[in-house]
Amino acid sequence: MFQKILIAEDQITIPDGLKKPLNDLSIDNIKTSQYCDDALLKIKAALRSRKPFDLLITDLSFKEDHRSRDLTSGEELIKAVKEIQPDLKIIVFSVEHRVGKIKKLLEAYHVNGYVEKGRNEYKMIIEAIETVLKGEIYCSQNIKLLLRNEEEISQTDQYDELLLQLLAKGLKRDQIAVHFKEKDLPARSLSSIEKRINKLKILFDAQTSEQLVAIAIYRGLI
Amino acid sequence: MFQKILIAEDQITIPDGLKKPLNDLSIDNIKTSQYCDDALLKIKAALRSRKPFDLLITDLSFKEDHRSRDLTSGEELIKAVKEIQPDLKIIVFSVEHRVGKIKKLLEAYHVNGYVEKGRNEYKMIIEAIETVLKGEIYCSQNIKLLLRNEEEISQTDQYDELLLQLLAKGLKRDQIAVHFKEKDLPARSLSSIEKRINKLKILFDAQTSEQLVAIAIYRGLI
DNA sequence: CAATACCTTACGGAATTCCGTAAACAAGAA
DNA sequence: TTCTTGTTTACGGAATTCCGTAAGGTATTG
Numbered sequence: 001m002f003q004k005i006l007i008a009e010d011q012i013t014i015p016d017g018l019k020k021p022l023n024d025l026s027i028d029n030i031k032t033s034q035y036c037d038d039a040l041l042k043i044k045a046a047l048r049s050r051k052p053f054d055l056l057i058t059d060l061s062f063k064e065d066h067r068s069r070d071l072t073s074g075e076e077l078i079k080a081v082k083e084i085q086p087d088l089k090i091i092v093f094s095v096e097h098r099v100g101k102i103k104k105l106l107e108a109y110h111v112n113g114y115v116e117k118g119r120n121e122y123k124m125i126i127e128a129i130e131t132v133l134k135g136e137i138y139c140s141q142n143i144k145l146l147l148r149n150e151e152e153i154s155q156t157d158q159y160d161e162l163l164l165q166l167l168a169k170g171l172k173r174d175q176i177a178v179h180f181k182e183k184d185l186p187a188r189s190l191s192s193i194e195k196r197i198n199k200l201k202i203l204f205d206a207q208t209s210e211q212l213v214a215i216a217i218y219r220g221l222i
Numbered sequence: 223m224f225q226k227i228l229i230a231e232d233q234i235t236i237p238d239g240l241k242k243p244l245n246d247l248s249i250d251n252i253k254t255s256q257y258c259d260d261a262l263l264k265i266k267a268a269l270r271s272r273k274p275f276d277l278l279i280t281d282l283s284f285k286e287d288h289r290s291r292d293l294t295s296g297e298e299l300i301k302a303v304k305e306i307q308p309d310l311k312i313i314v315f316s317v318e319h320r321v322g323k324i325k326k327l328l329e330a331y332h333v334n335g336y337v338e339k340g341r342n343e344y345k346m347i348i349e350a351i352e353t354v355l356k357g358e359i360y361c362s363q364n365i366k367l368l369l370r371n372e373e374e375i376s377q378t379d380q381y382d383e384l385l386l387q388l389l390a391k392g393l394k395r396d397q398i399a400v401h402f403k404e405k406d407l408p409a410r411s412l413s414s415i416e417k418r419i420n421k422l423k424i425l426f427d428a429q430t431s432e433q434l435v436a437i438a439i440y441r442g443l444i
Numbered sequence: 445c446a447a448t449a450c451c452t453t454a455c456g457g458a459a460t461t462c463c464g465t466a467a468a469c470a471a472g473a474a
Numbered sequence: 475t476t477c478t479t480g481t482t483t484a485c486g487g488a489a490t491t492c493c494g495t496a497a498g499g500t501a502t503t504g
Binding site: 010011012013018095097116118119142167169170171172206208210211212213217218 | 283393
Binding site for chain 3: 408409417
């Protein structure tokens with residue numbers, strides 16, 4: 001079983017409620033942190049003193065504060081952690097349900113588990129810990145389903161993502177073309193930009209470009 | 223002090239963590255519910271048996287489930303509760319930070335307090351309960367600030383909201399005009415619709431209608 | 445009643461977006 | 475090389491959006 005775990009979570013009720021079920025798994029060395037920066041510091045310190053954490057459970061969103069921070073989200077924390085301790089197992093525990101975001105966590109950051117906050121969170125956290133312990137990836141059933149559905153649709157690459165972001169930022173088609181030229185990206189002509197937007201509209205079944213942007217936001221693509 | 227309170231919250235860790243501070247306020251009769259429907263039933267039952275709740279603490283978002291439900295969100299729960307027991311004090315406890323949504327809760331549904339989940343949630347819940355007990359409205363400091371900033375901008379009425387919703391749903395300008403005609407709403411001509419959209423773009427400093435929709439979503443207006 | 449202000453609508457031209465077609469180009473296969 | 479295949483770009487006309495101006499309507503005020 002995991003020996004030393006860190007819970008990064010700004011909602012104080014969460015680690016409070018989590019302690020009992022974790023103790024039941026005979027995990028006793030539980031540290032908590034309400035700030036991303038602080039969590040990273042604790043991980044660094046543990047590493048230096050040769051008593052590293054072997055599991056990190058982290059939320060994604062942390063409320064802002066008077067304190068100045070370097071890291072502002074769980075995503076940044078995960079990225080930073082992977083750089084200093086790549087073998088640390090990470091389970092994300094969040095209300096995030098937008099498939100695009102979760103997909104990114106699993107594929108780009110290689111987190112070991114994703115548990116959605118809600119009804120069965122105790123049970124799912126336990127399952128997740130046991131699964132990750134076996135070296136497997138944990139993902140709650142409904143997320144798995146969503147991810148499978150997403151597969152078909154989401155061939156949207158990083159260029160499409162950028163395009164959608166620029167649309168949402170208020171750039172006109174020709175301005176997007178200029179932007180693509182400046183960044184030396186492929187398919188940079190006005191005509192190609194138009195075609196791409198059109199393809200995305202078909203892909204996401206959007207009638208107008210306004211709806212396309214709305215869908216992209218709701219799906220967590222941008 | 224409040225005698226009998228109900229916590230509606232699908233994250234099981236929350237009421238677990240909340241019980242201790244509530245007991246410190248000598249609130250002992252605490253019921254919990256993981257479903258909106260169930261919460262409403264409990265409130266109805268308590269009312270019938272002449273032992274009504276005098277405080278409801280509720281989240282806004284509830285995860286979906288296999289169970290079929292009538293009520294699916296805290297907002298609907300609040301609306302339903304206000305109909306059967308208008309004097310029940312309500313404190314909303316949520317991660318929602320989009321001012322538009324919070325504004326609506328306070329102004330349209332007259333909830334008695336809003337506490338944002340996060341760092342100081344224990345303290346803020348306590349403060350909220352004490353404030354509401356005095357018959358006042360509680361709202362955390364940062365939300366108050368946000369609301370004040372919002373005041374200047376948000377003269378957007380329900381028609382503007384509908385218009386933005388229709389834009390996000392993929393209707394073209396002339397289709398929106400038709401829709402407004404069908405619903406017998408004022409300023410229903412294509413020209414008026416265009417003018418309204420233009421005014422909204424100026425109001426929200428959007429360069430394109432795509433950006434306008436994005437801003438509306440991010441602000442929680444739609 | 446007239447005068448004014450305000451809201452709504454109509455209209456028209458410019459700008460932009462939409463959408464199909466075709467040319468130009470690049471990469472791989474025969 | 476030549477042929478195919480697929481991608482990128484150019485182009486042009488239709489549709490839509492954008493934006494200013496003016497006309498019509500309604501309510502308010504003096």
